[in-house]
Amino acid sequence: MSRLKIYIYDDPILRQVARPVEKITDKIRRLAADMIETMYDARGVGLAANQVGELVRVVTVDTAWSEKRNSKPAARNPLVLINPEILEESAEDESASEGCLSLPEIEGDVWRSLKIRFRYQDLDGNAHEEEATGLKARCIQHETDHLNGILFIDRMAPESRIELAGQLSRLREKFKATVG
Template sequence: MSVLPIVTYNDPILKKETEPISENSEELQSLIDDMFETMYKASGVGLAAPQIGKSIQLFVMDADAITEEMEGEPDIGPVTLINPKIVKKSNETVKMEEGCLSIPDVRDDVSRPESITVKFRDRDLNEQTMDATGWIARVIQHEIDHLQGVLFLDYLSAFKRRLHKSTLKKIDKGKLETEYPLADKS
């Protein structure tokens, strides 16, 4: 397994819609393993393929680090979601602070549906359906956004984005230090 460099803010791949995955392969399985390794190295709870430079409908997540500390939130362990699609959303929304490995040092409040139902294929390409609430629902929605070329910054007002402008400039110029490898900005 390898730790992969993470693509950061203003890279065009982060704003691009991804392609579905139609077949399993050794390369796919190796990529999934590398994505988990990368996510854990970066202390993240989710990582989408565009964040490591791949324009495919794949993300990995393990929100147990967050849910362990939250009463009533289940631990579900590491999960691979291929070709995910949200098929149901609750009308109730919750505003919570989010961050992103591709936008280090930037955090802000985002409103999202409290609960969702998502259909996807697991790492063996078997069809699955999952009902999710709370943090797990939030992580899934955040990562599916990545697969659609949407960043959590896109939910912020112009005023809120301006508040993060200096940090975003540092990220864009490759001048921000992180505990995990970032993709070269050149």
């Protein structure tokens, strides 16, 4: 396994739509393993393939780990979602602070459904349909957005985005500087 480079705002890949995984090949399995390592290494609760430069519908999530991350030892139980799809979102929603590994140091409140029903395939190609609530539901909504080129800042209230405008433009400048 190896740690992958995390693409930072506003790299265009973060705005592209990832394509479905048609066949779970060794390459996909390796990508998922590397994404898990990268996610833990960066102390994230979720990661989408766009964020590591691959436009395929693969997401890794481990919100339990995050909840426990201040206690030791932290148990790791990563979930790999291939072709995740949100089937239902509860009308009941909640605003909570979010961050993103592709937008370092940016945090802001985002409204998300409290409960979702979603389906995905695992690395063996088995289909699953499950429900998630709370932080896990929030994380899956955030990561599925990534696969569609949507960032959490897009879902923030306009006034929160205005507050972050300075930080966002600094990130953009930094990105431009690295790509020349």
